[in-house]
Amino acid sequence: MNKKYTKEHEWVEVVNDIATVGITNHAQESLGDIVFVELPEIGKSVKSGNEISVIESVKAASDIYSPIDGEIIEINNDLTKDASVINQDAENEGWIFKLKISDSSQINSLMSLEEYNDFLKNE
Amino acid sequence: MMPINYNTGIINEHLHVRKSVGLFDVSHMGQILIPKTKQNIFSLEKFIPLALENLKLGNSYYSFILNENGGIIDDIIISLMNINNQESYYIVYNSSRKNIDEKIFKSILVNYSILENNSLIAIQGPFSKEALNFLKIDYPSSFMKNISVKFYNEIILISRTGYTGEDGFEISIPNSIIEKFINDLIKFENIKLCGLGSRDSLRLEAGLSLYGNDLNEEITPIEAKFKWAIDKDRLLNSSLNGYQILNSQINDGVKKIKVGLKVLSNSIIRSKMKLFDLQDNEIGFITSGGFSPSLKVSIGIGYINNDYRYDKVKSIIRKSMENISVVNLPFIPHKYKRGD
Structure with missing residues (x-):
């Protein structure tokens, strides 16, 4: 399995033509206690860079962007009941939405784990 | 400096204070001791809407430093305490207003001492008194009371006040013994260190105002619903800053x-x-x-x-x-x- 990362501190896990998206552990640490997540609508077509979801933490509201073009096919409804799942397990149980990828070449422009770690050092 | 939160996060700290007891380092706040003299009372009463002569020994009061328009320069807790056989006003004021408040104090008071060498800690939550029992320290009997006691041979000032809506204490401790005090206190197993983040969410739930957010020089105590904190006789007295504006706001509305x-x-x-x-x-x-x-x-x-x-x-x-x-x-x- 191949995880990719964005400059907006999101992770993207691609299996076939489905991408699962969440925020990185680094992102949840800097947001602090997460209290609400506004999830995108299933069936919505999104473009890379669109604001499609919002995370409210005790400190601030943060937009979640779509990392690539596609269609929302699944959302993590568990987050509506308990958004702190993202604090507990940002990169697994705390996934936010799944996309059907429309242009798989966009995946290549995302960062590898090593590139993301370098990005964090220089941020 | 106090961090936003310690390792378990703002919400955990918050909920811990509501059910147990938390420890806040609020040493950034200003502290001053002002001997109760006729001259100091006269000078302070221009800014503070209380009848200072009548404050009861061992009591603490929520009050303000007011500008000429009745706007709030700062909100304070003022206590009358007996320290070394001298009755003194002890005022705790906001760190964000230190420079402004101290400029006023320096310009109007003849004798005073800014407690630069004292730390200030807050112990807040339903088990606060158990924490002081654990240290075998006497404490004031009820809300808005204060006492001074000896601890490691130094004088510490304890008031039963706080910024969370819970029972609790704020304690002024000389820096020479603060480490001993904290080391003794954190042996009390229920106590948890809490930061600025939970301090803010706790005070917000308790409906308590934060200077710089909810209070500023453009807002009067009447607009902020603190008419109860103003001494009625002082409103008749032209020696109080902004008394006419405060009166007209009370009579004609805000x-x-x-x-x-x-x-x-x-x-x-x-x-x-x-x-x-x-x-x-x-x-x-x-x-x-x-x-x-x-x-x-x-x-x-x-x-x-x-x-x-x-x-x-x-x-x-x-x-x-x-x-x-x-x-x-x-x-x-x-x-x-x-x-x-």
């Missing part, structure tokens, strides 16, 4: 008034957001906002036009108009230890 705000959707209000009536006319603004860990919704404090009579307002939260209820403060009932 234009804007402080209110509590509660959001019913999963959105969080933050300070500086504007408030609108149901026809989208601007009628006020939010001065504090955040998430309430106890109520699991967003709450806030704001100011709205005093002639607004409806209990719903609106605000733009992340591009969409959200309904907000106008409610009374506090959001969570205070649990102070009341006197008999």
Whole structure:
């Protein structure tokens, strides 16, 4: 399995033509206690860079962007009941939405784990 | 400096204080001792709307430093204490207002001592007195009382006050013994270090104002609903800054008034957001906002036009108009230890 990362501190896990998206552990640490997540609508077509979801933490509201073009096919409804799942397990149980990828070449422009770690050092 | 939070996060610290006891280092706040003399009383009463001569020994009072328009230069706790056989006013003031407050103190007082070498800690929560029992330290019997006691041969000042809505104490401790004090205290197993983040969410639930957010020089104690904290006789007295404005606000009403705000959707209000009536006319603004860990919704404090009579307002939260209820403060009932 191949995880990719964005400059907006999101992770993207691609299996076939489905991408699962969440925020990185680094992102949840800097947001602090997460209290609400506004999830995108299933069936919505999104473009890379669109604001499609919002995370409210005790400190601030943060937009979640779509990392690539596609269609929302699944959302993590568990987050509506308990958004702190993202604090507990940002990169697994705390996934936010799944996309059907429309242009798989966009995946290549995302960062590898090593590139993301370098990005964090220089941020 | 106090961090935003320690390792378990703001919400954990918050909930711990509501059910057990938390320790806050608030040494950034200003502390001053002013001997109770005729001259000091005369000088202070220009700024402070209390009859200082009549303050009771061992009592603490919420009050203000007022400007010439009755606007709030700072909000303070002033206590009358007996220290080394000298009755003195002990004032705790905000760190963000230190320079301004101290400039006033220096210009009007003949003798005073700024307690630069004292730390200030707050012990807050239902098990606060157990924490002091653990240290075998005497403490004041009820809310807004104070005593001074000896600890490791130094004088410490204890008042039964706080900024969380819970029972608790604020203790001024000479820096020479602060490490010993803290090391002894944290052996009490229920106590947990808490930071600025939970301090803010706790005070917001308790409906307590934060200087710089909910109070400033453009806001009077009448607009902020603190008429109860002003001594009535002082309002008749021209020696009090802004007394005419305060009187006319009491008699004729204020234009804007402080209110509590509660959001019913999963959105969080933050300070500086504007408030609108149901026809989208601007009628006020939010001065504090955040998430309430106890109520699991967003709450806030704001100011709205005093002639607004409806209990719903609106605000733009992340591009969409959200309904907000106008409610009374506090959001969570205070649990102070009341006197008999």
